[in-house]
């Protein structure tokens with residue numbers, strides 16, 4: 486892959502990451518507002534008319550002082566670095582999550598361009614990788630895996646197979662069903678045995694989506710990888726007394742396994758089979 490193409494991919498990825506930051510910050514708020522409006526309607530309470538709030542309105546503001554963020558402080562990565570992670574108006578710290586998500590967007594886009602070139606197929610894979618990024622961070626922050634992200638990922642996976650590798654369609658449909666039902670069964674067994682909820686319905690839908698993208702034969706590998714990533718991070722958190730016992734969402738680990746499967750599926754599968762058999 487030519488260097489200029491990779492540079493363009495990096496710039497595009499940083500901008501896409503910047504947009505993901507908006508989705509990550511606003512989608513959960515939009516969902517909460519929707520649920521609140523539905524609950525009020527069900528209780529027959531008078532309708533509220535809160536100010537408009539969606540991905541485009543209002544413009545970006547500092548979370549601490551609500552000063553509008555000027556365009557040149559909003560440039561991906563550079564804006565945060567220039568201000569050393571502080572608001573230009575009130576000097577409040579701006580979370581390192583913003584540049585990290587932008588950077589992750591850049592890295593994923595470069596990886597997809599390097600591995601798959603510039604094509605419709607690459608565009609689909611990039612969209613899947615970025616959806617996974619948004620889901621991972623939203624799950625970390627809010628313990629939610631919104632249907633608004635998991636379900637489009639699932640359907641896009643089936644569309645991807647139909648458009649680019651029709652022979653994979655049947656394994657993908659089985660993968661989606663088996664992914665959902667595997668975690669659904671685990672959830673109910675765990676709940677009947679312990680009375681606790683080990684994971685959420687969003688996790689089932691996310692595994693179903695990964696099954697649709699990668700086919701049923703990848704499901705064991707995805708579960709092994711995500712459990713492995715989860716165990717590593719769990720051990721690291723045990724070491725820090727402040728974080729010990731904190732509930733840990735499963736979505737980010739499923740997302741990591743999903744990236745691995747989407748970007749290096751064949752190599753991973755070959756290694757896995759060699760280790761298992």
Ligand SMILES: [Zn+2]
Nearest residue numbers: 547550572575
């Ligand atoms: Zn501020």
